[in-house]
Amino acid sequence: MENTHVENTSVETGKESKPKPPCPHEKLVYDSEHGEYVCLETGEVVEEKIIDERPEWRAFTPEERGRRARTGGPLTTTVHDMGFATAIDYSNKDAAGRKLMGKRQELIKLRKWQARTRILTSMDRNLAQAMNELERLGDLLNLPSHVKEEAARIYREAVEKGLVRGRSIESVIAAAVYVACRELKVPRSLDEVSRHTRIGRKDIARCYRLLLRELDIKVGTTDPVDYVPRIVHALGLPGTVVKRAVELLNVAREHGVTGGKDPAGLAAAAVYVAALEVGEKRTQKEVAHVAGVTEVTVRNRYKELAKIFGLDANAV
DNA sequence: AAGACGAAAGTGGTTGA
């Protein structure tokens, strides 16, 4: 990674060097597998520790309870009532610990209403269940929290428009997750999403299209570039490979060979070539495996890339 | 022996009548 800096600056010094920041981080790509942002200019990992905004739900023992650093629920849309919930407990004390003076009857009545209104409408009930499912699915897919938030927002909107009626919560949630991934450029394939649900890819795809249409959401076609960091990382390759692979993909796009092709396959081939170039060879099979395509597809894309760049075995 | 390459047949999804 460091060499890249050196390379860059030494090239740039041609035009009278003012000390630029080593990496402006203008083009960042999210490596969702590891919760990192990777800079396309330098391949540098920008931020590794994404803050975990999830609540600290669990405290099984009194000691654990004491150790919980944060208080209060997170104010997020992934909690069905936005995190606003008041509980009237059974100690008959108010928040300051003073005894509540009202008649017992009154308190009992209050509690009853509280229980009744906490999950007020069927919509709230639906959302509560959906958020549960979203949390589960999000964990299995290693989704960063902002994606889950977006999925939650989409789902909420879907419910409000009555799109869930007649469909299973699970399938709409899965579709919402998929939409959020596409929107936020966190590459997850339809297959990956469906693998963790009981819903087939077909149903999810149908719901996905429905959401796009009904909620008027636009998602760009998947950019192969988005897959690159994930593949590179999975292969344990240096960040320079990311940079090079992205360059290759951009040139390839200009030559118009990327249309209609599986983006994962394209990314895989680019990574394969880039790895070869930096002398960190990986087999086609390895690359294909982590990219979720077959060896043959990698090969075909590779052939097309090779034609453009006129590279035979050499060419560094 | 393992990887790279290519041909041929099969599969799931999209498109256009």
Add this chain to the structure above:
DNA sequence: TCAACAACTTTCGTCTT
């Protein structure tokens, strides 16, 4: 709704390292 179609996969054989 059906057929044509393109892209991808599976399978298998051959060549190279």
